Structure formats: C-alpha cells, structure tokens
Amino acid sequence: MSLRSIVKVSHISNLSDARYCAGMGVEMLGFCVVEGQNRYMAPDLFQDIRGWISGPAIVAELYGITSVREIDIILKTYSPDYLEMTLEEYKLFGNLPEIPCLIYLQKMSSRTALASDSRISKLIVDEHAACGDLSGIRVPVLSKVSSLEKLSKKLTEGCFQGYVLEAPQEIRPGLTNYDQLGVILEALEE
Numbered sequence: 001m002s003l004r005s006i007v008k009v010s011h012i013s014n015l016s017d018a019r020y021c022a023g024m025g026v027e028m029l030g031f032c033v034v035e036g037q038n039r040y041m042a043p044d045l046f047q048d049i050r051g052w053i054s055g056p057a058i059v060a061e062l063y064g065i066t067s068v069r070e071i072d073i074i075l076k077t078y079s080p081d082y083l084e085m086t087l088e089e090y091k092l093f094g095n096l097p098e099i100p101c102l103i104y105l106q107k108m109s110s111r112t113a114l115a116s117d118s119r120i121s122k123l124i125v126d127e128h129a130a131c132g133d134l135s136g137i138r139v140p141v142l143s144k145v146s147s148l149e150k151l152s153k154k155l156t157e158g159c160f161q162g163y164v165l166e167a168p169q170e171i172r173p174g175l176t177n178y179d180q181l182g183v184i185l186e187a188l189e190e
Helices: 015-023 043-050 068-078 087-092 108-114 148-157 179-187
Strands: 006-010 028-032 057-061 082-086 101-105 120-125 141-144 162-166
Touching: 015 028, 015 043, 043 068, 057 068, 082 087, 087 101, 148 179, 162 179
Parallel strands: 006 028, 006 162, 028 057, 057 082, 082 101, 101 120, 120 141, 141 162
Antiparallel strands: none
8 A cells, every 4th residue: 555645653562553554555554662651652562563474664753752862761771763753842952963853843833943953854733833924944845644635625725745643542452442543534536
C-alpha cells in the first residue's frame, strides 16, 4: 500500500498498532518516550516492537521533556530517526544533537521563529490551521487530523504535505478498533 502524502501516527503503544500502521504504508511512527506521560513506551517494550517492524521512521515524542540529560538518554535508548516536541520545548533545549526534528506549533504566530533552522525537518499544526496561516514556512507542514471529514477538508485546501493521526487506544491486550484510523488511511491511498 502506498499513501499519497506523508503520514505520521502518534502514540503507538503496542506491536499491533505498529504493524498495522507499517502495513498501511505509514511513513512515521511516533512513540511517547518521556516517562510519566500518557501512553509512555518503556524502552524494553519499544525494543521488542522495533524488532518486528521495518519501513517507517521512528519518532521519539518528547512532549513533557524536562532536561537535556533526558534527551541524551532517549537518543541512546531509542535511537530515533526524528525528535518531536513543541516549539517552546525546542527553544528550551536548542543545543540538540544533529537529528531532524518535528516541531509542533501550538500557536501559528510563532512560525517566524523557525525561518532558518536546518534541524527542523517538518512542522505539525492543529487541524484547525488553514492554508493562509502557512505563509513564509519553508519546510513541509503536517496537519493533525481526527476524522475523515477533517481530512477531506484538508485535502481540498491542498497546502499540507502530510497528516498526523492518533493511534487508537487498545481496548484490551491484542484488541484495538482500527475503523477510524483505517478509513482515514484508505482515503490517503494512491
């Protein structure tokens, strides 16, 4: 399966989610790697999952990070392809190693601060962001999307290079409902 735009699925929390997304052609899988955060992925479970998937890039979601030392440990433990954090966190920990970053813009007015930073690979915006909000941005912009209706509107606008979807919560071990996620991914098929 091939998708017509970049797709990242956030908050992967189990092997089933990772394998489903990889099989559907998702380009990036996001794992919460900050202990104490919702849907935190422990290193040993992450290593088990990583051994079973190939293809998608691994994104270490650093929301709630509190120190550069934590980032160093995460880089060694998870070996991600990308780091993801808010713009505020990025500014706070600006001396990051040379690893591409996905930056979540909570406020579109902050976008001017990003004009010349080569470590920023992609920006993530909320699903309410519109094309007019993106003027002057020179990196690919991914929009969060929570439903097929929101995706259809974004596809009509045509200014986003990709989409960020949320992995569904596991109902119980081994049982997850992929209906909503599957419908959105199918709509993005080439």
